[in-house]
Amino acid sequence: MSLFDEPERPEPQRSAAADPSLSATPLSERMRPRSLDEFVGQEALIGRGRPLRIAIENDRLQSIILWGPPGTGKTTLARLIASATKAKFVAFSAVLAGIKEIRGVMAEAEETRRRLGRRTILFVDEIHRFNKAQQDAFLPRVEAGDIVLIGATTENPSFEVNSALLSRSKVYVLKPLGADAVRTIVERALRDPERGLGAANLSIADDAIAAIVRYANGDARVALNLLDMLAGAAESTTIDTALIVELTQNRALLYDKTGEEHYNLISALHKSMRNSDADASVYWLARMVEAGEDPLYIARRLVRFASEDVGNADPRALSVAVAAKDAVHFIGLPEGNTALAQAAIYLARAPKSNAVYVAYGEAAEAAAREVAEPVPLHLRNAPTPLMKQLDYGKGYRYAHDEPAGVADMDCLPPSHKGRKFYRPSGRGEEREP
Numbered sequence: 092m093s094l095f096d097e098p099e100r101p102e103p104q105r106s107a108a109a110d111p112s113l114s115a116t117p118l119s120e121r122m123r124p125r126s127l128d129e130f131v132g133q134e135a136l137i138g139r140g141r142p143l144r145i146a147i148e149n150d151r152l153q154s155i156i157l158w159g160p161p162g163t164g165k166t167t168l169a170r171l172i173a174s175a176t177k178a179k180f181v182a183f184s185a186v187l188a189g190i191k192e193i194r195g196v197m198a199e200a201e202e203t204r205r206r207l208g209r210r211t212i213l214f215v216d217e218i219h220r221f222n223k224a225q226q227d228a229f230l231p232r233v234e235a236g237d238i239v240l241i242g243a244t245t246e247n248p249s250f251e252v253n254s255a256l257l258s259r260s261k262v263y264v265l266k267p268l269g270a271d272a273v274r275t276i277v278e279r280a281l282r283d284p285e286r287g288l289g290a291a292n293l294s295i296a297d298d299a300i301a302a303i304v305r306y307a308n309g310d311a312r313v314a315l316n317l318l319d320m321l322a323g324a325a326e327s328t329t330i331d332t333a334l335i336v337e338l339t340q341n342r343a344l345l346y347d348k349t350g351e352e353h354y355n356l357i358s359a360l361h362k363s364m365r366n367s368d369a370d371a372s373v374y375w376l377a378r379m380v381e382a383g384e385d386p387l388y389i390a391r392r393l394v395r396f397a398s399e400d401v402g403n404a405d406p407r408a409l410s411v412a413v414a415a416k417d418a419v420h421f422i423g424l425p426e427g428n429t430a431l432a433q434a435a436i437y438l439a440r441a442p443k444s445n446a447v448y449v450a451y452g453e454a455a456e457a458a459a460r461e462v463a464e465p466v467p468l469h470l471r472n473a474p475t476p477l478m479k480q481l482d483y484g485k486g487y488r489y490a491h492d493e494p495a496g497v498a499d500m501d502c503l504p505p506s507h508k509g510r511k512f513y514r515p516s517g518r519g520e521e522r523e524p
Contacts, residue, residue, distance in 0.1 A: 119315035159265025162310030218242035219251035267309025390416035404444035404519030442519030464504035
């Protein structure tokens with residue numbers, strides 16, 4: 092279809108019961124909302140009177156980025172915009188399209204605005220999959236007003252979307268759906284006789300619906316796909332929790348080892364241990380391990396934490412963390428999960444001090460930014476006669492010969508005399524004797 096043709100609009104709804112081709116379509120696709128009033132969840136964004144909804148209804152939408160986890164309504168919202176706008180609507184996926192397709196769309200959008208005075212709304216699903224150079228291709232046409240860009244992404248736009256493009260767009264964050272919203276979507280699908288499963292007269296107990304909602308974990312698509320599977324697998328018209336358990340034994344946790352959730356979870360683990368919350372620490376640890384995170388990556392973070400946040404308040408913490416790393420390397424998973432848990436709980440319960448971390452940071456800054464003074468002569472070795480003639484080692488006092496085991500001797504360069512880098516916290520073994 093040429094860009095100058097009228098945009099495609101949603102076709103009239105057909106009955107899944109009467110149309111075999113429609114019934115073969117996944118339930119999650121059939122149950123997509125046909126209007127903003129049918130859209131469940133995200134009321135803070137598209138509830139009545141909200142700016143985004145007003146812009147859609149008045150067909151005055153500007154470039155936006157829709158950011159949220161899967162199944163929260165990003166693509167559905169784009170389709171609803173397509174049905175409401177008088178502008179040309181073009182959609183493609185960053186997974187399937189390349190720079191050639193982008194340039195073609197940009198050229199046609201410019202021509203459409205020049206010849207017909209119509210703007211083009213361009214929906215790019217998974218926009219984060221375009222690299223920064225590809226995203227640059229949108230900029231001239233966005234700035235000229237030829238296109239209104241709608242980008243959908245599951246990744247943090249701060250890291251994945253070109254900063255120039257981001258500055259010209261409004262970011263809307265779609266949250267995981269709440270339990271009530273997912274339940275509403277499931278119950279609507281069970282009742283709807285045309286697009287849903289209403290004609291099947293399924294019987295499903297309330298606790299079974301609750302199990303579907305828990306399994307979905309805020310993702311409407313997951314909930315509807317599971318419901319579709321249950322309807323096809325049930326030997327009768329009854330769906331119970333036993334069937335749900337059978338079909339969902341290995342629930343895949345929402346986790347991307349290279350994406351934002353990876354950093355969110357390790358941050359949650361680190362901050363929970365820092366706050367001495369053993370229960371939260373072992374929970375976030377389990378979330379990462381059960382989702383398939385590299386156990387040695389977790390072990391490395393525990394070792395770092397032992398020095399950064401416990402330090403000399405409990406010097407044993409570093410040994411415990413290193414031992415956990417060795418244990419995981421030696422026996423692997425799943426047996427090594429308890430070694431990680433033991434270390435995480437120990438670190439959470441240990442007295443906390445960042446004095447070592449702060450001391451090194453300040454010393455490193457001083458070493459990098461300030462004048463690199465020579466080592467004082469009394470701290471230098473004098474293995475040759477020439478060095479002794481040059482006063483290397485002169486004035487050095489051997490600490491073990493001093494009554495208190497400490498010599499009254501400056502060990503810092505003259506410009507740093509009396510400077511303190513390490514300041515004990517006073518907790519644990521950093522308490523003054």
